[in-house]
Amino acid sequence: MFLKPKIFLSSLALLLSFASLFLSAWIILPAPNMFLLTLAVGAPEVSPWLLLLNLLFLLLSLFYIRHRKLQRLVCIFSLIGLLTCGWVLVNIPPTQMQMAKAMKQGLGANYLEQIPVKVRAKMQTHSFDLANFFRGIPLGKTRHQKDILFASPGGVPLKMEVYQPSEVGKYPAVVVIYGGAWQYGNTHANSEFNQYIANQGYTVFAIDYRHAPQYQFPSQLDDVRTALNFIRKHAAEYEADSERMVLLGRSAGAHLAMLAAYEPDAPPIRAVVNYYGPVNLTEGYKTPPNPDPINSRAVLKAFLGGSLEELPNRYQIASPINYLTHPLPPTLLIYGSRDHLVQARFGRQMYERLHDGNTAVFLEIPWAEHAFDAVFNGVSNQLALYYTERFLAWALFRQ
Structure with missing residues (x-):
């Protein structure tokens, strides 16, 4: 049984917004191993790109996603990501x-x-x-x-x-x-x-x-x-x-x-x-x-x-x-x-x-x-x- 197109796209937006938040989080999280250290090194350095990505998903959640629960989650993920990236830029x-x-x-x-x-x-x-x-x-x-x-x-x-x-x-x-x-x-x-x-x-x-x-x-x-x-x-x-x-x-x-x-x-x-x-x-x-x-x-x-x-x-x-x-x-x-x-x-x-x-x-x-x-x-x-x-x-x- 296939998901309806809007539900599928909303779910995809949720997944991608979580991925963007995951990457952004390493701006503030300490890396416990070498693999995650690569993300912790790179994330603050590309924070303008990550900020744009989080902003994109926030706009999608506000103007496109109609499923209430998915909209709320995408919005939360994106806002946290925006604040994290913004911390670098305002500093x-x-x-x-x-x-x-x-x-x-x-x-x-x-x-x-x-x-x-x-x-x-x-x-x-x-x-x-x-x-x-x-x-x-x-x-x-x-x-x-x-x-x-x-x-x-x-x-x-x-x-x-x-x-x-x-x-x-x-x-x-x-x-x-x-x-x-x-x-x-x-x-x-x-x-x-x-x-x-x-x-x-x-x-x-x-x-x-x-x-x-x-x-x-x-x-x-x-x-x-x-x-x-x-x-x-x-x-x-x-x-x-x-x-x-x-x-x-x-x-x-x-x-x-x-x-x-x-x-x-x-x-x-x-x-x-x-x-x-x-x-x-x-x-x-x-x-x-x-x-x-x-x-x-x-x-x-x-x-x-x-x-x-x-x-x-x-x-x-x-x-x-x-x-x-x-x-x-x-x-x-x-x-x-x-x-x-x-x-x-x-x-x-x-x-x-x-x-x-x-x-x-x-x-x-x-x-x-x-x-x-x-x-x-x-x-x-x-x-x-x-x-x-x-x-x-x-x-x-x-x-």
Whole structure:
């Protein structure tokens, strides 16, 4: 026996509105496992799309659905979804103001005036652009080289990708280190970001490193150092200025970037950009997030070769927060308040320690989860990108 067309369509609307609510709910719900973490990362970043979807089902419930019970359910689901998505959007303006204030506090009220006009002219004019959200952020034309072998430790080939502006020249270097719990990932990660930054007037090096658990710390740090030495040696070949170099990492890559720049024997680095990176592995092991979708203690054991009880000194040596005893490069830290892999409190703790004697900026995005910039034109990445490009320009071009 078949449902009548109107009942069928109303039931379908109910099902779809529930699905939209389910997706929207991960804007506020903490993810208990890796599958749901993907939804929790993506949902706030595509909240304008989800808002439109919830609004569509609300209008359908009001003007099309005639079955009272189904109409009421669709309306409830849609309203909850709208409120959830709306929470992200209404928080954008105060977050923009907070970030602008943090940049001025960290770099100086006139930091933008220190950036050449020609460099400023290429930057995004708004920290969030709804048109860019729907159509995508323009990347510009760049040159791209892949599979550049820079080392083979123990017979493991390590390669990098290089992104360059379209015109031949000599440009500041941005070395990008991908994340992935020190266990996975590749140099092609976040390629849109690399292309965008190259188009802004930088030579971008996306470097590789060996993965845990087969290779444990400090193998990854050794590989980053080897890559930096290679870049300095071959800087002219890739049109890079070895005297103007920034390290930028995400998650595990941010951890490696900080260590590579902060250790007493580190090469000269102009600045560090840390996207949601672990900074205190000892405390991270003692107090893992709850819920803990990646089993943080297991990840740390695989990376360092054992538990905190077994290897307390190694946890201490591998924690960037323990290297703040001498002048350090300016550091930009960007974290999400809802990060359930690397909690924002660690970034804040790092900022407070850095700020006492060093230049540092801490930006926190209220609705963002870990890896929020996976959606390049998403809400959080637009904010992060806007201030990252200003920080890079200040660090590498300031007059």
